[in-house]
Amino acid sequence: MKLLRYGPVGRERPGLIDADGRIRDLSDYLADFAGASLGPASLARLSNLDPADLPLVEGQPRLGPCVGHVGKxxxxxxxxxxxxxxxxxxxxxxxxxxxxxxxxxxxxxxxxxxxxxxxxxxxxxxxxxxxxxxxxxxxxxxxxxxxxxxxxxxxxxxxxxxxxxxxxxxxxxxxxxxxxxxxxxxxxxxxxxxxxxxxxxxxxxxxxxxxxxxxxxxxxxxxxxxxxxxxxxxxxxxxxxxxxxxxxxxxxxxxxxxxxxxxxxxxxxxxxxxxxxxxx
Structure with missing residues (x-):
């Protein structure tokens, strides 16, 4: 999977890139890509989703850092x-x-x-x-x-x-x-x-x-x-x-x-x- 965060600084939302290179929103499934959401169980759950069922993000929003709340x-x-x-x-x-x-x-x-x-x-x-x-x-x-x-x-x-x-x-x-x-x-x-x-x-x-x-x-x-x-x-x-x-x-x-x-x-x-x- 190609996972990303998009939106204004400090208000980024989680998303993924579908097979056509478009951004799909993941906000219904997790709050952010940070900490425990990067663990195997969370990533496995996301991998079972059909990107076509996720909301399509229109336009070309700003891309934020792909990981939020980096500790080190x-x-x-x-x-x-x-x-x-x-x-x-x-x-x-x-x-x-x-x-x-x-x-x-x-x-x-x-x-x-x-x-x-x-x-x-x-x-x-x-x-x-x-x-x-x-x-x-x-x-x-x-x-x-x-x-x-x-x-x-x-x-x-x-x-x-x-x-x-x-x-x-x-x-x-x-x-x-x-x-x-x-x-x-x-x-x-x-x-x-x-x-x-x-x-x-x-x-x-x-x-x-x-x-x-x-x-x-x-x-x-x-x-x-x-x-x-x-x-x-x-x-x-x-x-x-x-x-x-x-x-x-x-x-x-x-x-x-x-x-x-x-x-x-x-x-x-x-x-x-x-x-x-x-x-x-």
Whole structure:
């Protein structure tokens, strides 16, 4: 299933995409895609519905983040060896983990706002992993059983805030609008292998990033298991798994986003995002 949330900011409603690519409303069956509603029993109940029996949503409403009330947005840094090389970093021996503030989360096509004082705002297309059942001390073999589905995440980064102002990466990762999520949550049963998905990103129609989850240093199962040894992963938590090469920081000369730029990005089978850059 392709599950989504649509409507004005703060008043999103749950829906799904039917076979013809149209939005069908799910409000009679659940209040939101958040927490326990992402568990196996809830998703199984939705999978038994006939989309043709659900109300059709007319027009082209705004799409919100595909998961509501996210508890944790956990990000992995330098998880592609070729991306580590372009930034001048060494390949990590174990996952680099940081948190992005959940207040950064926005819809997949909402404007991307440059924070005041920004000089180096960069792009990063990533595979997002949505947790469906609690995971604590889980093995790598069992890790994917705790995944509800997958989505596109844009891990926007202000490099000067991140790298030049001391402290943790969080300050360069958590600005408002720096976490577009969606357009859909694609349930895990539709993704045969999360380690075989193509990723791409364009700025103003020019391809900047092209990659595949095949080249991840630490795969999804490894990351879910690893993180579960450190913290309990709860339903609705999202793991953003790192970006392939082609970020602005790695260009010669380094190139960053400017007001008016349009960024399009996608992950195979998970849909496409499109953001216009504005000045905050």
């Amino acid at each position: 947005l956990i990000c992995i840094g330098l998880n592609y060896s070729d991306h580590a090389a372009e930034t001048g970093a060494s390949v990590p021996s174990e996952p680099i983990v940081f948190l992005k503030a959940t207040s950064a989360i926005v819809g997949p096509n909402d404007d991307l706002e440059l924070p005041r004082g920004s000089t180096k705002t960069d792009w990063e297309v990533e595979l997002g992993v949505v947790i469906g059942t609690p995971a604590k001390y889980v093995s790598e073999e069992d890790a994917l059983d705790h995944v509800a589905g997958y989505c596109v995440v844009h891990d926007v980064s202000e490099r000067a805030f991140q790298l030049e102002r001391q402290g943790q990466w969080t300050k360069g990762k958590s600005c408002d609008t720096f976490g577009p999520i969606g357009p859909w949550l694609v349930t895990a049963d539709e993704i045969a292998d999360p380690q075989d998905l193509d990723l791409w990103l364009e700025v103003n129609g020019e391809r900047r990033q092209t990659g595949s989850t095949r080249t991840m240093i630490f795969g999804v199962a490894r990351l879910v298991s690893y993180l579960s040894q450190i913290m309990t992963l709860h339903p609705g938590d999202i793991l953003s798994t790192g970006t392939p090469p082609g970020v602005g920081l790695g260009m010669t000369p380094p190139t960053f986003l400017q007001p008016g730029d349009v960024v399009r990005l996608g992950v195979e089978g998970l849909g496409v995002q499109c953001q216009t850059v504005i000045q905050g």
